[in-house]
Amino acid sequence: MGKISPVASKYIVHASINIEGVVDRPDVIGAIFGQTEGLLGSDLELRELQKSGRIGRIEVNTDTRSGKTNGSIDIPSSLDKSETAIIAAALEIIQRIGPCNAKIQTKSIEDVRVSKRNFVIERAKELLKNLMSNSMPDSQELADEVAYSVRVMEIQEYGKDRLPAGPAIDESDEIIVVEGRADVLNLLKHGFKNAIAMNGTSVPETIVDLCKKKVVTAFVDGDRGGNLIIKELTSLADVDYVTRAPDGKEVEEITKKEMHKALRSKISGEQAKLESTKETEKLNERSARIERRPSQYFKAPPRPQAFHRKPALYPEQKKILKEMLENLIGTRGAQILDQKLNTLGKVPITELPTTIKSLNNTAYAVVFDGVIDRNLAKAAEIANVKFLVGMDSKIGPNDTKVNVLTVSGL
Numbered sequence: 087m088g089k090i091s092p093v094a095s096k097y098i099v100h101a102s103i104n105i106e107g108v109v110d111r112p113d114v115i116g117a118i119f120g121q122t123e124g125l126l127g128s129d130l131e132l133r134e135l136q137k138s139g140r141i142g143r144i145e146v147n148t149d150t151r152s153g154k155t156n157g158s159i160d161i162p163s164s165l166d167k168s169e170t171a172i173i174a175a176a177l178e179i180i181q182r183i184g185p186c187n188a189k190i191q192t193k194s195i196e197d198v199r200v201s202k203r204n205f206v207i208e209r210a211k212e213l214l215k216n217l218m219s220n221s222m223p224d225s226q227e228l229a230d231e232v233a234y235s236v237r238v239m240e241i242q243e244y245g246k247d248r249l250p251a252g253p254a255i256d257e258s259d260e261i262i263v264v265e266g267r268a269d270v271l272n273l274l275k276h277g278f279k280n281a282i283a284m285n286g287t288s289v290p291e292t293i294v295d296l297c298k299k300k301v302v303t304a305f306v307d308g309d310r311g312g313n314l315i316i317k318e319l320t321s322l323a324d325v326d327y328v329t330r331a332p333d334g335k336e337v338e339e340i341t342k343k344e345m346h347k348a349l350r351s352k353i354s355g356e357q358a359k360l361e362s363t364k365e366t367e368k369l370n371e372r373s374a375r376i377e378r379r380p381s382q383y384f385k386a387p388p389r390p391q392a393f394h395r396k397p398a399l400y401p402e403q404k405k406i407l408k409e410m411l412e413n414l415i416g417t418r419g420a421q422i423l424d425q426k427l428n429t430l431g432k433v434p435i436t437e438l439p440t441t442i443k444s445l446n447n448t449a450y451a452v453v454f455d456g457v458i459d460r461n462l463a464k465a466a467e468i469a470n471v472k473f474l475v476g477m478d479s480k481i482g483p484n485d486t487k488v489n490v491l492t493v494s495g496l
Contacts, residue, residue, distance in 0.1 A: 095142055095162035098196040099174040103148070105155040107186030114146045114159070117183040122176050130172060140164050141173070159190065162198075170195060241270060244282055245292030252279035260301040262349075263293060263325075265315060268338035269305070276342040281305075287315055289322045297323035303352055304328045307336040313362070320359045328358035397472050397489065403427060407475050408496040410453045415477075420454030427451065438462065445469045463488050 103114065119132055128134070135141045142162035148155050159177065163170045174192045182188055244251035250267040258280035264270060266283050273281040284293055296302065304319050306312030308331040316328055329352035331337050332344055340348070399407070406427050414421065420438045422430045422445070430449060433441050435456045442452065442465045451473035452466065458479040463486040466474050475491045483490055 095164055095198055097163045097165070097167070097170045098198060099159075099161040099163060099170065099177070099192060100194050100196060101159040101161075101174070101177050101190055101192045103146075103155075103157050103159055103188065103190050105183055105186050105188040107155065107184070108150050108153060109148070109155055109184050109186060111146045111148055113184045114148065114157075115144055117180055117188070118144060118159075118177065121180045125179070126172060126176060130169060132173070135165070155186075240274060240279065241267070245290075245295075247285070247290040247292040249282055249285055249290060249292055251282035254279035255282055255296075258300070260303065261296060263296075263302055263304045263319070264337050265306060265312075266338070269336075272338045272340070273345070276345055278345075284315070284319075287311070287318065289319055293319075294323045297325060301326050303349070304355075304358075305331075305337055305348070307331050308333045309336075313365070316358055317362045320355055320362065325355040325358075327352040328355055329353070399473070399489075404491075404496050407451065407453055407473075407491065408493075411455075411475055411477070411493060411496065414453065414455040416455065418455050420452060420456075422449045423451040423453065424448070425450040439465050442466055442469050442471060445471070451475060458490055458492075460485070463490065 122132055124131075132141065136143075140163070142164075145160040146157060148157035161173065161177075163173065165173070174195055177190045177192055180188060180190050240253045241250055242253060243249065244255055250270045252270060252274055255261055260280060262273065262278060262281040264273065264281055264283050265287075266285065270281045270283050273279075282293070282296070284290060302323070302325050304316060304325050304327070306315050306328075312330055319325055320328070329348045331340050331348060335344070337345075410421055410423075418435050419432055420435050420441075421432050422441070424430055427450070431441075435454050438452070438454060438456075439462060442449070442462070447470045449469060449471050452471055453475040456476055458474050458476040458481065460481050463474060463481055466488045467486060471488055473489045473491060475496070477493055479490050479492050481490065
């Protein structure tokens with residue numbers, strides 16, 4: 087039996103199959119060949135087409151559940167469009183497979199060449215993208231890269247301090263003093279061969295000597311560190327001009343345009359020294375204001391609170407309160423007393439917090455059949471009650487201004 091190579095097939099017929107019974111895969115294939123035999127003429131006889139390799143192997147996948155069989159049929163074809171469509175339509179005439187009723191429905195005809203064409207397009211896009219990203223640079227890029235490499239090679243060590251410098255330090259009447267080696271490299275990249283680095287924040291003797299013989303421009307970063315370097319450099323050496331990189335930027339990272347703009351806007355060394363002095367005076371004046379007004383920045387420690395002395399009870403008063411408390415056991419009630427321990431009123435303990443809040447400084451002590459808690463003690467404080475007497479307490483004697491007494495303390 088013939089078989090089409092997957093590479094040679096142009097179309098694939100996709101069909102679904104539903105069978106009212108249990109059949110095997112060979113039964114389905116036999117029905118396809120048997121029930122289409124002689125239907126389409128000798129030119130489209132499935133057996134002959136398969137022998138000649140114009141249609142491929144018929145793939146049948148089935149799944150049997152609850153006495154019914156469902157599945158799919160795939161037929162590869164190298165016929166033209168119309169012939170393939172006829173084969174696909176012929177599948178739907180099959181109504182029985184073995185002893186069972188069946189229904190075959192063609193779902194689609196897939197053009198294999200379309201999927202191959204889409205793959206080719208996507209792959210071509212990917213290859214072109216890689217080619218463009220790895221393409222050779224243009225002539226200007228090549229020239230810039232070579233020039234940069236040459237300028238980097240021109241950096242040298244100058245003087246006894248072996249400072250990084252450009253090749254034109256000796257022959258140039260003007261030099262540019264920068265902070266580090268990376269600054270010199272950036273200046274060389276943009277054509278400035280008369281730059282020399284301090285290699286730190288301290289001023290080397292080589293820089294001091296050069297400042298005596300040449301016109302010197304100090305080129306520092308646009309940050310606080312740059313200001314400190316200007317202050318030290320102008321105090322130790324004869325600097326003619328001073329300039330800075332744009333605010334927040336370093337000399338090693340600025341562009342050629344920014345570099346030229348900074349050098350054109352340079353100021354004299356005397357002016358830079360004067361600006362530095364004014365800035366120092368402002369800082370000193372600000373510090374003096376802070377020292378004169380320390381209370382604005384530092385809060386005085388809080389005064390310790392005065393010790394609150396709680397009133398004491400005489401032994402006979404404790405005895406009276408203890409008797410009252412014993413009489414209240416099991417009643418879930420409360421007695422409110424004045425300063426002479428006379429009863430002002432009796433209330434249930436459920437109404438005690440509300441009653442205490444409404445006393446308005448008339449109660450001296452409260453005796454009740456219950457447990458003293460923080461909320462009750464807070465209400466007693468507000469009402470200026472001096473004693474709370476209960477069966478037990480959830481708070482300590484130092485947690486409230488009210489005297490807390492229990493059965494064990496009387």
